[in-house]
Amino acid sequence: MNFAEITLGHYLALSSVLFLIGLAGVILRRSLLIMMMSLELLLNAANLALVAVGRFQGLPDPQVAVFFVITVAAAEVALGLAILVAIFRIKKTTAADQLASLRF
Amino acid sequence: MSRWICPEVLLVLTGVILILADALIPAGKKGWLPRLAILLSSVLFGITVWQSGQPMPEAWANLFITDGLSSVFKPFFVLCLVGVTLISVRYPMGREETVRAEFLALPFFSTAGLCLLASARDFLAIFVALELVAISLYLLAAFHRTRVASLEAGMKLLVMGGLSTGFLVMGIAWLYAATGSTEFTRIILEQAGRPASAGLLLAIGLILTGLAFKIAAVPFHAWAPDVYEGAPTPITAFLAIASKAAGFVLLLRIFGFGAFALDSVGWIFRPIFLTMGIATVTLGTLAALPQRNLKRYLAYSGIAHAGYMLLALGTLGESGMGTVVGYLWAYLLATFPVFIFVQELERVHGSADVRHLDGLGQRDPGPALGLTLCFLSMAGLPPLLGFSAKLSVFTTLWSAGEIPGLVVGVIMAVVGLGFYLVPIRAMYWEREPDTVPAQRFPSFLVWILLLAGAAQLVLGFQPRPLVRLVERSLAPTVTGIPQEK
Numbered sequence: 001m002n003f004a005e006i007t008l009g010h011y012l013a014l015s016s017v018l019f020l021i022g023l024a025g026v027i028l029r030r031s032l033l034i035m036m037m038s039l040e041l042l043l044n045a046a047n048l049a050l051v052a053v054g055r056f057q058g059l060p061d062p063q064v065a066v067f068f069v070i071t072v073a074a075a076e077v078a079l080g081l082a083i084l085v086a087i088f089r090i091k092k093t094t095a096a097d098q099l100a101s102l103r104f
Numbered sequence: 105m106s107r108w109i110c111p112e113v114l115l116v117l118t119g120v121i122l123i124l125a126d127a128l129i130p131a132g133k134k135g136w137l138p139r140l141a142i143l144l145s146s147v148l149f150g151i152t153v154w155q156s157g158q159p160m161p162e163a164w165a166n167l168f169i170t171d172g173l174s175s176v177f178k179p180f181f182v183l184c185l186v187g188v189t190l191i192s193v194r195y196p197m198g199r200e201e202t203v204r205a206e207f208l209a210l211p212f213f214s215t216a217g218l219c220l221l222a223s224a225r226d227f228l229a230i231f232v233a234l235e236l237v238a239i240s241l242y243l244l245a246a247f248h249r250t251r252v253a254s255l256e257a258g259m260k261l262l263v264m265g266g267l268s269t270g271f272l273v274m275g276i277a278w279l280y281a282a283t284g285s286t287e288f289t290r291i292i293l294e295q296a297g298r299p300a301s302a303g304l305l306l307a308i309g310l311i312l313t314g315l316a317f318k319i320a321a322v323p324f325h326a327w328a329p330d331v332y333e334g335a336p337t338p339i340t341a342f343l344a345i346a347s348k349a350a351g352f353v354l355l356l357r358i359f360g361f362g363a364f365a366l367d368s369v370g371w372i373f374r375p376i377f378l379t380m381g382i383a384t385v386t387l388g389t390l391a392a393l394p395q396r397n398l399k400r401y402l403a404y405s406g407i408a409h410a411g412y413m414l415l416a417l418g419t420l421g422e423s424g425m426g427t428v429v430g431y432l433w434a435y436l437l438a439t440f441p442v443f444i445f446v447q448e449l450e451r452v453h454g455s456a457d458v459r460h461l462d463g464l465g466q467r468d469p470g471p472a473l474g475l476t477l478c479f480l481s482m483a484g485l486p487p488l489l490g491f492s493a494k495l496s497v498f499t500t501l502w503s504a505g506e507i508p509g510l511v512v513g514v515i516m517a518v519v520g521l522g523f524y525l526v527p528i529r530a531m532y533w534e535r536e537p538d539t540v541p542a543q544r545f546p547s548f549l550v551w552i553l554l555l556a557g558a559a560q561l562v563l564g565f566q567p568r569p570l571v572r573l574v575e576r577s578l579a580p581t582v583t584g585i586p587q588e589k
Binding site: 008012015019022023026032035036039042043045046047049050053054057059061062065068069072075076079080083084086087090091099 | 273
């Protein structure tokens with residue numbers, strides 16, 4: 001077996017690992033800032049898969065899709081940081097478990 | 105020419121006009137802005153209804169089509185917009201003279217995304233449309249930025265929405281890997297008569313997970329009550345009705361009318377849908393019982409309704425699809441008036457606690473009667489509209505032979521009756537509190553609630569208009585599908 005050759009499978013495996021790391025980050029970390037970083041990781045894992053698929057199948061469409069994803073991710077983060085700043089002004093913290101005013 | 109004035113274009117233009125108008129209207133006359141918004145949204149509703157009757161022959165590179173489903177749901181979404189605009193102008197945002205233009209304009213952009221989504225026939229188009237809806241909603245949920253609860257709701261919605269986007273994009277990536285396309289038509293042709301590959305199943309699973317967040321199905325429902333409670337009430341209504349309906353429209357497109365109503369995929373997703381439906385109905389109903397805040401209460405009620413629709417969808421047959429379409433309209437007609445009332449309750453009493461309803465039956469018999477009819481319709485009591493909706497879910501399940509789903513559904517409908525009676529009991533059986541606020545409900549609210557109650561009754565006895573809508577949504581008038589690959 002030739003390990004030097006990188007196939008689509010390798011890229012998809014790497015992207016899945018990144019996706020799982022991001023998922024774990026969103027679920028387990030308690031800082032909103034790090035949760036948003038993890039969300040970025042989720043989207044970038046998908047981007048990696050898209051680019052790899054496009055490259056290996058010789059399709060331009062998935063690579064164009066990446067631009068859509070990047071744009072959306074940027075908009076989401078801009079908004080998320082704005083909300084975070086507003087929360088920090090009031091609560092002086094960015095810890096997710098401090099946001100408990102809505103618990104039943 | 106006329107195809108360029110489709111609702112999406114007009115909605116975006118109107119949103120821009122509202123923001124520009126805010127800059128142009130002098131400071132003392134800002135009161136005109138809400139009126140302008142209400143007027144424009146109503147005009148748009150008229151145009152959308154008119155347009156949905158027109159054939160739209162052209163599909164733009166197959167990304168965007170007009171068919172039965174889209175022509176039934178575009179008016180649905182724009183009607184939600186009219187309702188949201190109507191109550192947004194009365195949202196007590198603080199000391200400002202009037203609501204800000206952005207609070208009125210953003211729902212227009214979000215609705216443009218919803219209409220786009222009803223017409224999208226490509227996963228990439230779906231992704232872009234869904235994000236247009238979602239990002240506007242994150243902002244709107246956090247809009248009341250002096251209230252921590254609102255910011256918190258916005259943040260939770262953003263994290264959950266981001267997670268769902270992640271699943272969706274990952275699903276799209278795997279779909280590319282498995283089929284080499286994201287276009288529904290191509291995928292149908294590609295996959296016809298072939299067993300589904302593992303990659304395709306994974307892709308659909310990931311996309312389904314992303315959509316399950318949107319419709320707040322168990323186990324992806326946890327965000328809904330918190331976000332509904334914290335967000336400004338007009339936005340809660342939009343989230344609970346339009347955003348939930350968007351998830352179902354996509355599920356209908358993907359699993360019903362579109363790419364994956366195939367035997368090769370159905371065998372694995374049918375049990376998933378039904379299990380999810382059973383869990384969602386059960387949790388939504390049981391968790392609603394102890395709720396005392398009307399917004400949380402409506403959140404759980406919405407989760408339960410989503411469960412019934414999932415059960416109907418899970419049969420993956422045409423009658424199940426039609427049932428979901430009818431159920432969504434019934435849900436809109438019964439729930440929106442309640443949200444309008446909840447906002448007025450918040451204006452008068454400062455919170456949406458169910459104890460503020462105590463003695464409403466004597467104090468304000470008109471609204472109380474309308475509310476009672478809406479709640480009973482949600483509970484599914486004959487002869488109201490909600491009964492027809494639930495009945496068609498049960499007959500669908502019966503004829504598909506899904507007995508476990510049917511049994512759980514019927515039991516939970518009976519249990520649900522208990523929790524829909526909670527506000528009704530408060531209105532008619534509880535004694536009026538000693539101190540009643542001097543402020544009364546405005547007269548338009550009385551009329552809306554009575555009208556809504558009457559609609560439940562009339563449509564319950566004579567569901568012909570809804571049946572016609574359902575038939576239209578199922579009509580195979582899909583235009584623009586190329587015959588060759």
